[in-house]
Amino acid sequence: MHIPDAMITGPICPLTTALAAGLVGAAAFAAVRKKAPIQPGRFAAVTALIFVLQMLNYPISGATSGHLMGGVLAAGLLGIPLAILSLTLVLFVQAIFFGDGGITVLGANILLMAGMGAASGGLLYRFLTPHSQNTLQRHLAMAFAAWASVVSAAALCALFLASGSEVSFFHVLGPMLQVHGLIGLGEALLTLMMMAAVKAWPRLILPMAGALFLTPFASGYPDGLEFVAEHFQLPEGIALFTAPMPDYSFPFLPEMLSVMVAGLAGILLCQMLGAAMVRGLEKIPASRMQRS
Numbered sequence: 001m002h003i004p005d006a007m008i009t010g011p012i013c014p015l016t017t018a019l020a021a022g023l024v025g026a027a028a029f030a031a032v033r034k035k036a037p038i039q040p041g042r043f044a045a046v047t048a049l050i051f052v053l054q055m056l057n058y059p060i061s062g063a064t065s066g067h068l069m070g071g072v073l074a075a076g077l078l079g080i081p082l083a084i085l086s087l088t089l090v091l092f093v094q095a096i097f098f099g100d101g102g103i104t105v106l107g108a109n110i111l112l113m114a115g116m117g118a119a120s121g122g123l124l125y126r127f128l129t130p131h132s133q134n135t136l137q138r139h140l141a142m143a144f145a146a147w148a149s150v151v152s153a154a155a156l157c158a159l160f161l162a163s164g165s166e167v168s169f170f171h172v173l174g175p176m177l178q179v180h181g182l183i184g185l186g187e188a189l190l191t192l193m194m195m196a197a198v199k200a201w202p203r204l205i206l207p208m209a210g211a212l213f214l215t216p217f218a219s220g221y222p223d224g225l226e227f228v229a230e231h232f233q234l235p236e237g238i239a240l241f242t243a244p245m246p247d248y249s250f251p252f253l254p255e256m257l258s259v260m261v262a263g264l265a266g267i268l269l270c271q272m273l274g275a276a277m278v279r280g281l282e283k284i285p286a287s288r289m290q291r292s
Contacts, residue, residue, distance in 0.1 A: 001069065001150075001157055001180070001225050002094065003109055004237025005102030008164025016160065017107030020088075023115055027084035032284050038082065040282075044274030045204040046077050047086040048267040051093065052211045053194070055248055055263055057219040058186055064227040065219035066183030069153065071117020072125055072146040073191045077198060080126075083118035089277060093269050098262070099243030108160050112153045121149030139192060146191040147184035154180035157225065165235050172232055179224040208267065215248070215263045216256040 031038060050070040057065040070090075074083035091109050094100040101109045128141035154176040162169035197207045222230060229236070239246075250261040 001109075001112055001153060001223070002091075002101035003105045003112070003157065003160065003225065005104050005240050006238040007102070007229070007235050008105055008108065008160055009235075010164050012160060012164040013104050013107070016105070016111055020107035020110035020115070023084060023110065023119070024088050027081040027088075027114075027119075028281060030081035031079075031085065032281055034079075034081070038278050038281060040275040040278040043078060043082055043086065043278045044271040045208070046074060047089050047274040048270040049194075049204050049208050049211070050074055050086060051090045051266050051270045052208060052215065052263050053190070054090065054094070055215045055218060055259075055266075056211060057221070057223060059219040059221055060179075060182045060186065062179075062227070063221050064179055064182075065221040065223050066180070066186050067218075067223060068190045068194075069113050069117045069150055069187055070191075071113060071119075071149050072121040072142060072187075073194055075118050075122030075125065076142065076191075076195055080119060080122040083122060084114045085277065086274070087114035087118050089273055090270065093266060093273065097244050097269060098248050098266065099239055099241075099246045100248070102237065103240055108157075112157055112160075116153035116156055117149045120152060121145045124148055142195065143188035143192055146188040147181075150180050150184035150187045151177060154224070161234060167232070167234055172228060172234070175228045175232060176224070179227055183224050212260060212263050212267065216259045218259075 050073070053068045053070055055067070057067045059065050071083065071087060074086045078086060088110050091101060091106060091113060095103055095106055122145070125142055125145035128145065129138050132138055132141075155173065158169060158173040158176045161167055161172055194207065198204060201207055228234065245262045245265060248259055248262045248266075249255075250258045250265065253261055
């Protein structure tokens with residue numbers, strides 16, 4: 001659900017940028033104020049895992065594909081504040097280095113995936129299981145929160161599309177909910193699978209390596225937003241610049257190897273930037289944040 005540049009224009013772009021900046025700032029504030037220390041390696045590894053999992057488009061009905069949004073997964077592994085920062089970093093890396101999602105609409109994409117995915121989805125899961133020790137109940141709650149995060153993000157995306165183009169909100173809302181309701185089922189299943197995988201391999205190397213190996217076999221069908229855009233005459237997105245690895249490809253390499261090398265590059269970028277972000281947060285005294 002990456003909105004490209006030029007699909008939405010006008011005041012909605014600076015407005016969503018400001019709202020996203022507030023969301024990220026609040027998440028950083030909450031992360032610094034937490035008494036538990038932030039682990040740079042853990043944050044970097046989860047961020048890299050979310051990045052590579054988002055490369056794995058899976059087919060759904062109607063020649064459409066979806067991919068993991070990962071908000072509830074990140075919230076379950078890192079807590080909500082750090083999950084918001086993790087998804088934001090993933091979106092930044094995707095937009096700058098791979099041309100996936102626009103620069104002018106980065107704020108909108110942050111609100112969709114970090115806001116509705118990590119924040120709203122994480123809060124919903126927490127609300128549904130405040131003190132529950134029942135494993136089945138927690139799994140069902142996590143699956144529902146993951147599904148709901150995708151559907152709510154689709155509804156918000158429809159609002160952004162209507163506010164930043166000539167398309168009618170109700171014209172695009174139904175198709176967005178219909179397509180992403182199915183994608184949300186995949187989100188729920190993958191979230192539970194990855195939570196189980198992380199418990200089995202807490203260092204995340206094996207889940208990350210497995211996902212990277214599968215990247216060349218990802219579905220080539222358009223994702224949910226692209227499908228709706230094609231069938232309901234939404235404005236076409238454009239690329240404002242040529243990314244170093246456009247469409248997750250590495251220059252001068254065969255296609256399958258190219259995708260894997262680009263994925264590995266993205267993993268390394270997320271690891272390095274994620275560790276740097278946490279070390280930057282650690283340099284901010286919590287006492288200063290409390291007084292401000």
